Amino acid sequence: MLGNLVRPDIQALLQNKDWKTLREAFAELDPPDVAEILEEFPVQDSVVLFRLLPRDRAAEIFEYLPLEQQTRLVQSLADEQLVNLLNEMAPDDRTRLLEELPPEVTRRALASLSPDELKVARQLLGYPEESAGRYMTPEYISIRPDMTAAEALDYIRQHGKGRETLNVVYVTDEKGKLLDDLKLSTLVLANPDTKVKDLNDGQLVSIPATADREEVVATFEKYDQVALPVTDSRGVLLGIITVDDVLDVAEAEATEDIQKLGGMEALQASYLGSSFFGLMRKRAGWLTVLLLGEMLTTTAMSYFEGELERALVLSLFIPLIISSGGNSGSQAASLIIRSLAVRELGLADWLRVLRREFASGLVLGCILGSIAFLRVVLWPWRQELYGPHYMLVALTVFLGLVGVVLFGTLCGAMLPFLLRRLNFDPATASAPFVATLVDVSGLVIYFTVASLVLRGTLL
Amino acid sequence: MLGNLVRPDIQALLQNKDWKTLREAFAELDPPDVAEILEEFPVQDSVVLFRLLPRDRAAEIFEYLPLEQQTRLVQSLADEQLVNLLNEMAPDDRTRLLEELPPEVTRRALASLSPDELKVARQLLGYPEESAGRYMTPEYISIRPDMTAAEALDYIRQHGKGRETLNVVYVTDEKGKLLDDLKLSTLVLANPDTKVKDLNDGQLVSIPATADREEVVATFEKYDQVALPVTDSRGVLLGIITVDDVLDVAEAEATEDIQKLGGMEALQASYLGSSFFGLMRKRAGWLTVLLLGEMLTTTAMSYFEGELERALVLSLFIPLIISSGGNSGSQAASLIIRSLAVRELGLADWLRVLRREFASGLVLGCILGSIAFLRVVLWPWRQELYGPHYMLVALTVFLGLVGVVLFGTLCGAMLPFLLRRLNFDPATASAPFVATLVDVSGLVIYFTVASLVLRGTLL
Numbered sequence: 001m002l003g004n005l006v007r008p009d010i011q012a013l014l015q016n017k018d019w020k021t022l023r024e025a026f027a028e029l030d031p032p033d034v035a036e037i038l039e040e041f042p043v044q045d046s047v048v049l050f051r052l053l054p055r056d057r058a059a060e061i062f063e064y065l066p067l068e069q070q071t072r073l074v075q076s077l078a079d080e081q082l083v084n085l086l087n088e089m090a091p092d093d094r095t096r097l098l099e100e101l102p103p104e105v106t107r108r109a110l111a112s113l114s115p116d117e118l119k120v121a122r123q124l125l126g127y128p129e130e131s132a133g134r135y136m137t138p139e140y141i142s143i144r145p146d147m148t149a150a151e152a153l154d155y156i157r158q159h160g161k162g163r164e165t166l167n168v169v170y171v172t173d174e175k176g177k178l179l180d181d182l183k184l185s186t187l188v189l190a191n192p193d194t195k196v197k198d199l200n201d202g203q204l205v206s207i208p209a210t211a212d213r214e215e216v217v218a219t220f221e222k223y224d225q226v227a228l229p230v231t232d233s234r235g236v237l238l239g240i241i242t243v244d245d246v247l248d249v250a251e252a253e254a255t256e257d258i259q260k261l262g263g264m265e266a267l268q269a270s271y272l273g274s275s276f277f278g279l280m281r282k283r284a285g286w287l288t289v290l291l292l293g294e295m296l297t298t299t300a301m302s303y304f305e306g307e308l309e310r311a312l313v314l315s316l317f318i319p320l321i322i323s324s325g326g327n328s329g330s331q332a333a334s335l336i337i338r339s340l341a342v343r344e345l346g347l348a349d350w351l352r353v354l355r356r357e358f359a360s361g362l363v364l365g366c367i368l369g370s371i372a373f374l375r376v377v378l379w380p381w382r383q384e385l386y387g388p389h390y391m392l393v394a395l396t397v398f399l400g401l402v403g404v405v406l407f408g409t410l411c412g413a414m415l416p417f418l419l420r421r422l423n424f425d426p427a428t429a430s431a432p433f434v435a436t437l438v439d440v441s442g443l444v445i446y447f448t449v450a451s452l453v454l455r456g457t458l459l
Numbered sequence: 460m461l462g463n464l465v466r467p468d469i470q471a472l473l474q475n476k477d478w479k480t481l482r483e484a485f486a487e488l489d490p491p492d493v494a495e496i497l498e499e500f501p502v503q504d505s506v507v508l509f510r511l512l513p514r515d516r517a518a519e520i521f522e523y524l525p526l527e528q529q530t531r532l533v534q535s536l537a538d539e540q541l542v543n544l545l546n547e548m549a550p551d552d553r554t555r556l557l558e559e560l561p562p563e564v565t566r567r568a569l570a571s572l573s574p575d576e577l578k579v580a581r582q583l584l585g586y587p588e589e590s591a592g593r594y595m596t597p598e599y600i601s602i603r604p605d606m607t608a609a610e611a612l613d614y615i616r617q618h619g620k621g622r623e624t625l626n627v628v629y630v631t632d633e634k635g636k637l638l639d640d641l642k643l644s645t646l647v648l649a650n651p652d653t654k655v656k657d658l659n660d661g662q663l664v665s666i667p668a669t670a671d672r673e674e675v676v677a678t679f680e681k682y683d684q685v686a687l688p689v690t691d692s693r694g695v696l697l698g699i700i701t702v703d704d705v706l707d708v709a710e711a712e713a714t715e716d717i718q719k720l721g722g723m724e725a726l727q728a729s730y731l732g733s734s735f736f737g738l739m740r741k742r743a744g745w746l747t748v749l750l751l752g753e754m755l756t757t758t759a760m761s762y763f764e765g766e767l768e769r770a771l772v773l774s775l776f777i778p779l780i781i782s783s784g785g786n787s788g789s790q791a792a793s794l795i796i797r798s799l800a801v802r803e804l805g806l807a808d809w810l811r812v813l814r815r816e817f818a819s820g821l822v823l824g825c826i827l828g829s830i831a832f833l834r835v836v837l838w839p840w841r842q843e844l845y846g847p848h849y850m851l852v853a854l855t856v857f858l859g860l861v862g863v864v865l866f867g868t869l870c871g872a873m874l875p876f877l878l879r880r881l882n883f884d885p886a887t888a889s890a891p892f893v894a895t896l897v898d899v900s901g902l903v904i905y906f907t908v909a910s911l912v913l914r915g916t917l918l
Contacts, residue, residue, distance in 0.1 A: 030662040032681045064681075157648055166644035167626045167685060184643055185625035189616055203489040221710060222491045222523075224703035226626060226685045243702050244683035250706060251680060254713030255797050261720060262793020262890060263786055271798040272808075280819065283790055284826050287864075290786050291827050295834055297778035302844055308774060315767060315774050319756035319781055319898050326785070327722055327749050327891040331742055334721020338714050339730040349731075360739065367743050368750050375754055385761055405746075431721060431890040432786040439778050 007040050014045060023052050031057065035064035039273075043069075047076045059088030068269035070097050075105055083112040091117075092137040092245060095124040099134070100268075124239075132216050133209035135249065136230045136239030139163045142170045145179055145197035149190040156184070165242050168227045171196055178229055178237040180204050206231045209238055213249050218343040220246045257341055260425065261334060263290065263432035286432070293436040297322075300443045307447055311458040313386050314450055317372075317397050318443070324368055325404035325442040326435030332357055332412030333434045337426045340416055350417040354410070361409030365402035373398040389457050396453045400446040407445060408438040466499050473504060482511050490516065494523035498732070502528075506535045518547030527728035529556050534564055542571040550576075551596040551704060554583040558593070559727075583698075591675050592668040594708065595689045595698030598622045601629045604638055604656035608649040615643070624701050627686045630655055637688055637696040639663050665690045668697055672708050677802040679705045716800055719884065720793060722749065722891035745891070752895040756781075759902045766906055770917040772845050773909055776831075776856050777902070783827055784863035784901040785894030791816055791871030792893045796885045799875055809876040813869070820868030824861035832857040848916050855912045859905040866904060867897040 013022045026034055026049075034053070038046045038061070050073060053061060062070060062085055074082065074097070086094060086109055098106055098121060113121055120138055127133025141160055143152045152169070160166050169187070171180040179197075186201045206229045207219055219228060226243045256266035265282040267274050274282075301308075308315055336353060339345040345353065376386060376394035386393045412434045416426035451459055472481045485493055485508075493512070497505045497520070509532060512520060521529060521544055533541065533556070545553060545568055557565055557580060572580055579597055586592025600619055602611045611628070619625050628646070630639040638656075645660045665688045666678055678687060685702045715725035724741040726733050733741075760767075767774055795812060798804040804812065835845060835853035845852045871893045875885035910918055 030664070030682075032683075036681070064683075153647060156644075160644065160648050166642075166647070183625075184647065185615075185619065188612060188625070188643065188647065189619050205489070217706075217710075220703075221706055222495070223489075224491075224523075226702060243685060243706065244679075247676075247680055247702065247706055247709060250709050251676075251713075251801060254710070254717070255801065258713070258717060258720065258793050258797045261717065263790045264794070267794075270803045271794055272803065272811075276815065276818065280822055283819070284823055287783070287786055287790065287823055287827060288830060291779070291783055291830055294779045294782050295831075297782070298775050298834075301775040301778065305771065305775070309771060312764065312768060312771075315777075316757050316760040316764070318774075318777060319760065319902065320750070320753045322778055323753050323756070323781075323785075323891075323895060323898055324746070324750055326782075326894065327746055330889075330891050331722045331746065334717050335723070335726075335730055338717045342710060342714065344729045344731065352731075356735065359735065360742070363739055364743055364746055368746060371747060371750055372754075375757075430789075432782075432789050435785065435894070436782060439782055443778065 007037070010037065010041075010049075014048065019052055022049070026053060031061045032064045034061045038065060039069060043072045043076055047073060050077070051081070055084055056088070059085050063089060063093045066269060066273060067096060067100050068273055071100050071105075074101060074109065079108075079112065082109065086112055087114050087117050090137055091120050091124060091139065092135055092239075092241075094121060095134055098125060099129065127209055130213045131209065132207045132211040132213070132230050132241060133238070135213065135216065135245050136209070136241050138239045139165075140168075140170055140227075140229075140237075140240045141166060142172045142176075142237065143182075143196055145171050145173070145195070147196045148192065149187050149194050149196065149199065150192035152187055152196055153192075156187075165227055165240070168225070168240070170229055170237055170240070172237055176236045178204070178206060178231050178235055181227075181229055204229075206235075207241065208233070214253060214341060214343060216241060217246055217250045217253065221342075253341065257337065257427040260427035261337065261430050263287070263430040286430070290432050290436050293433075294439060296440045297443055300440055300447075304443070304447045307450065307459055311450070311454060313393055313458070314396070314447070316385075317400070318446070320372065321397070321400050321404055321446045322439045322442040323435075324401055325408035325438040326431075327408075328361065328364055328368075328405045329408035329412035329434035329438045330431035332360070332409045333416060333429050333431060334412075336413050336416045337429065340420060340426050347417060347420060350414070353413055353417070357409050357413035358406070361406035362402070364409060365405035368405055369398040369401035372401055387458070389454070392453055392457055396446075396450045399449045399453065403445040403449060404438065404442040407441060408434070411437055411441075466496070469496065469500075469508075473507065478511055481508070485512060490520045491523045493520045497524060498528060502531045502535055506532060509536070510540070514543055515547070518544050522548060522552045525728060525732060526555060526559050527732055530559050530564075533560060533568065538567075538571065541568065545571055546573055546576050549596055550579050550583060550598065551594055551698075551700075553580060554593055557584060558588065586668055589672045590668065591666045591670040591672070591689050591700060592697070594672065594675065594704050595668070595700050597698045599627075599629055599686075599688075599696075599699045600625060601631045601635075601696065602641075602655055604630050604632070604654070606655045607651065608646050608653050608655065608658065609651035611646055611655055612651075615646075624686055624699070627684070627699070629688055629696055629699070631696055635695045637663070637665060637690050637694055640688055663688075665694075666700065667692070673712060673800060673802060675700060676705055676709045676712065712800065716796065716886040719886035720796065720889050722746070722889040745889070749891050749895045753898060755899045756902055759899055759906075763902070763906045766909065766918055770909070770913060772852055772917070773855070773906070775844075776859070777905070779831065780856070780859050780863055780905045781898045781901040782894075783860055784867035784897035785890075786867070787820065787823055787827075787864045788867035788871035788893035788897045789890035791819070791868045792875060792888050792890060793871075795872050795875045796888065799879060799885050806876060806879055809873070812872055812876070816868050816872040817865070820865035821861070823868060824864035827864055828857040828860035831860055846917070848913070851912055851916055855905075855909045858908045858912065862904040862908060863897065863901040866900060867893070870896055870900075 141156055166184050168181050168183055172178055182199055183201055186199055190199055205223050209230050227240045229237055230239050232238055259266045263286050373394045382390045415429035419428055420426045600615055625643055627640050627642055631637055641658055642660055645658055649658055664682050668689050668691055686699050688699050689697050691697055718725045722745050832853045841849045874888035878887055879885045
């Protein structure tokens, strides 16, 4: 929003090479706002703008840029700038950037890190992608259980500068084992002479470094904390995850799921931030797969061409039947995929869901089937349109819908479980994917019902 | 997860009326964990379990329950319990509960509040639904600009007990106008003699009370804060919103959007927490609407029955054509709906999106059309299946796909904008909704193309 307002001004200043005014304008703005403005400009311009920023602010602003733009900027920056930038960045944000960069740029980036930062970076990159380890920062404050509250606050005053968050401090033993976490406010409110080990503000909750990022989001949602500690299998504190990163992860997960549900590969960047060609690649792939799937409907249809020739009336209801199956399948799939994503359902619940969706599919099928039945038998021109056997046609449509809706609902509900079981993302069972699957089988169900009901009359 | 493990034990203790052991078991658990266990039990049991909780913990545990269960519990609690509970609850959580309750229960609930709490509750309920005002809590600490850091910390020590969050404190003038916000850690790290007005940890960002909740989420994501102040139009501090509520809102928004995208009404409760009947109502409604829409395909088909009779081969491609239109529409709709939801696109961007999606639809249509064209002309039994004019049939399928995919993409991309413009939720343009719309128009496009291409040969 802000970007749109000041963009023309900045464009003009850029053209006039009025670096002084530009520098002053940026100095007055908050880092997230500067980032928003930089986002609006092509890379070559934003490299120029980026050079105008004072060294200490550059890294902070950089952290607010979307990953895609960070990547492009890094590739255009001079070596010296890169060194400053990467060493100043928060380790968790840097990890995310390093895993995105093309291999040769990652090498150049790692080479520009100081030995200390390099050690941290290598360690964080050692955790599996999308695991808790990748999102943590080692910039926390740890205190000892036998300090008093006053001593702890003094310690924090001396060592706390520049840490990402001080809202929560961590109590560890001399081996680094996590004993407790304390809100900074608990320390401030406490009697200064109370020992840290006697302070208590709720049970300790920690996240294993190997936990999946969906699990991280679920834990934050459950415990309403602003930061949670990450530990290894022996309970040693490795780092902390802060809630601002979790909010970003939650939004990114939801965006990915929605894009996958819509039948495309998840985008790395935003819609407007993606190139036309990149967007086409992500979209055309799945559409082509779905088209190849849909070609089976052509094969199925040609198999039933004899039936169609004898009873052309059957063709009238084909779109109705297959779409209803697709719709009920999309519905069930979206419902189950989201419940799996927010950890409300687990793999173990599949049988419970199967039973419930069997009943749901049957009820929904009967409702839709009855409406369609009535539509056929009560239509004023039923004789002309559907012939003398319109009652049998109506019955075929009713039974066809019950079968297709039931099948669609079950497919939509069970596919996400199957995909999770096979370690794929359940959201791959997109609405279009389920619809395509149900289209082919829907035709088979419909024509099978028809041949049973209409045998001896139309067929 | 935890609930599943201890459920049988608790069931047994409940049956034996072993209140003592139950009370002890609950005393050892964290409030979110107790809430998770309570969720697993039917209302009558959870009312009993709830009575076992000590008064001070009951409200805290209650706040972690899902809204639906809170509502049912409130209706089953005795008056005295209700009084304790509602007066102990955090104002922001209470607001959300009060707006969910049936009117007669809301009256009973409001009557049980103390005069002070009643005033707060009425005020918060005065803001529009899903606005920032509904999510704020008045339990913040405000300090004056001329205090020193040490004085401010003393003040916080004296007045801070029981506030929802102390991670950020707010600097106001004597009229309550918000001047700045300071992290508690900034105060702790500061030289004790520094005046509050001379401390600065970043620019002040505030949210207007009338801001929509999507905007609240976007602001938190942009500024990475743990709490943000809410102000009225004159800049007076009304309350604060904490990030844990924002994370819940973000997840709830995404869940709603995904359910709507899947073609159903958004659920109030979780999948397993919803009754079968409730679930059916939310699902059958949209499916019925979609079925009624699909009936137009039957009408369209009967309109083209003459063409079908002369060239039955056309029927073979009907599912392929209409589904491809539906798929490309779902894809575009999901992409645009999510971009609108995360505020990456605004209403003003519609023309930019229209242009881009026009090009996308054309490219995607040509890709899919070419594949289908090749499928027809290279098929080994093309003569037997598609007749002597198979080249013309292939051309019809190609042009039909280009038209339908282009139309589907444009519908999917523009409908969300239209819905937002009309103040509906863009997510109502669900995948099934777009697919149904495109099915009907897809048939018309396909048969129109066919009658142009095949005139004089098959038609």
